[in-house]
Amino acid sequence: xxxAHSFLWNYLWLAPSGLQVGLAxxxxxxxxxxxxxxxLSYLIFEATEEFALFAMDVLPRVSPEAFWKAYCVGRLIExxxxxxxxxxxxxxxLRRWPALAKLGNRLLRGTGAVLVLLAILAAAYAPxxxxxxxxxxxxxxxxxxxYVVQCGLILFLFLFASHFRxxxxxxxxxxxxxxxxxxxxxxxxWAVMASGALLDKRxxxxxxxxxxxxxxxxIWFYYFLVPQRSASASAVPAQEHNLEVxxxxxxxxxxx
Amino acid sequence: MTLxxxxxVAAVVALGVILRLAITxxxxxxxxASLAATIRxxxxxxxxxxxxxxxDDYLRWRLPPxxxxxxxxxxxxxxxxxxxxxxxNAAALVRVGQxxxxxxxxxxxxxxxxxxxxxxLLRRNSTVVLLRIYLALAWPxxxxxxxxxxxxxxxxxxxxxxxxxxxNPAVPVRLSAML
Numbered sequence: 001x002x003x004a005h006s007f008l009w010n011y012l013w014l015a016p017s018g019l020q021v022g023l024a025x026x027x028x029x030x031x032x033x034x035x036x037x038x039x040l041s042y043l044i045f046e047a048t049e050e051f052a053l054f055a056m057d058v059l060p061r062v063s064p065e066a067f068w069k070a071y072c073v074g075r076l077i078e079x080x081x082x083x084x085x086x087x088x089x090x091x092x093x094l095r096r097w098p099a100l101a102k103l104g105n106r107l108l109r110g111t112g113a114v115l116v117l118l119a120i121l122a123a124a125y126a127p128x129x130x131x132x133x134x135x136x137x138x139x140x141x142x143x144x145x146x147y148v149v150q151c152g153l154i155l156f157l158f159l160f161a162s163h164f165r166x167x168x169x170x171x172x173x174x175x176x177x178x179x180x181x182x183x184x185x186x187x188x189x190w191a192v193m194a195s196g197a198l199l200d201k202r203x204x205x206x207x208x209x210x211x212x213x214x215x216x217x218x219i220w221f222y223y224f225l226v227p228q229r230s231a232s233a234s235a236v237p238a239q240e241h242n243l244e245v246x247x248x249x250x251x252x253x254x255x256x
Numbered sequence: 257m258t259l260x261x262x263x264x265v266a267a268v269v270a271l272g273v274i275l276r277l278a279i280t281x282x283x284x285x286x287x288x289a290s291l292a293a294t295i296r297x298x299x300x301x302x303x304x305x306x307x308x309x310x311x312d313d314y315l316r317w318r319l320p321p322x323x324x325x326x327x328x329x330x331x332x333x334x335x336x337x338x339x340x341x342x343x344x345n346a347a348a349l350v351r352v353g354q355x356x357x358x359x360x361x362x363x364x365x366x367x368x369x370x371x372x373x374x375x376x377l378l379r380r381n382s383t384v385v386l387l388r389i390y391l392a393l394a395w396p397x398x399x400x401x402x403x404x405x406x407x408x409x410x411x412x413x414x415x416x417x418x419x420x421x422x423x424n425p426a427v428p429v430r431l432s433a434m435l
Contacts, residue, residue: 165348165354181274
């Protein structure tokens with residue numbers, strides 16, 4: 001069952017892409033795409049890419065070399081789109097708070113630059129096992145490099161929001177949580193693959209990647225389908241105790 | 257292989273942090289009523305005295321260098337404790353303000369917007385000041401100004417008061433007589 005091209009393998013490869021198409025339709029019909037145009041582009045691109053790669057994998061006339069070349073190009077473009085999605089999430093988080101926008105953007109860029117340097121360093125030390133399969137090794141290293149940066153950036157996003165107690169809207173949070181889980185897991189598995197370890201258990205790592213991505217898409221569906229809890233959207237009046245504390249505070253300020 | 261192990265450990269830690277923050281967020285959404293309890297009053301006069309450069313100059317002049325460094329470190333520890341409370345109060349007000357921003361009353365929403373912006377700036381400045389305090393602990397003879405933090409705190413107090421009044425006009429506000 002846990003073998004390449006088994007029923008489960010094919011399901012886990014294609015089902016998330018099918019669900020992504022469904023999610024893209026949902027975003028379009030409900031008009032949510034206006035708030036998340038980059039995320040919508042990502043969903044469409046990712047689904048198209050996966051269907052194309054699956055077809056290339058199944059068709060006998062497509063050579064392995066052609067498959068891996070298409071894979072690398074697809075992942076590079078996908079990586080760029082994902083960085084744009086991170087930017088979209090960050091702008092959603094900060095759009096109402098201009099006081100933090102400048103600092104946030106600077107920190108995001110700084111963190112990104114440091115992560116790119118670390119990822120390049122990690123790529124430089126990654127081994128290329130067999131020269132015959134160098135294209136495959138390079139594809140693994142490319143994935144490791146992209147996920148190191150993406151995982152670091154999404155972690156930064158969560159830490160930044162937590163430090164400043166910024167409230168996420170449900171949909172932004174859902175997208176970020178889905179990506180957070182899948183990028184951390186992908187970083188670990190691609191690091192193992194790029195190192196050349198577990199050569200005989202690659203399928204298991206592929207299954208883990210695909211299953212995690214499936215969960216990630218379901219998380220997105222949940223956050224886009226379930227309405228935001230009203231308590232967090234409604235105004236909670238400052239309670240009397242707050243007023244007392246601040247009264248007390250200001251009285252002392254004025255009396256000094 | 258060492259690199260892979262480092263990256264796997266980093267990924268596991270990152271995933272743990274993200275999941276923990278996600279759980280904290282959902283718990284916070286359920287516990288908005290306890291926000292008030294998290295605000296702690298600060299003795300601003302004592303804080304001002306603590307960060308007054310003239311006080312430091314006086315102590316430097318009066319005490320032998322070794323003893324000055326000990327006293328200065330103790331004052332810096334006390335400063336850090338104050339700044340932690342400032343940052344914590346600012347965080348609580350960010351949440352109070354964010355919840356009030358959704359209010360239908362434009363005056364309340366405007367006041368809440370100001371509270372959140374002031375509180376965010378104060379929290380940012382508190383982080384910078386804390387870093388500088390920890391640096392100063394290593395070099396007690398160095399001087400730095402935290403006056404802007406106190407000014408920011410006062411500004412935030414005013415904004416929070418305004419928001420409180422707009423949200424609860426029926427609650428008697430003792431300050432109104434003094435203002």
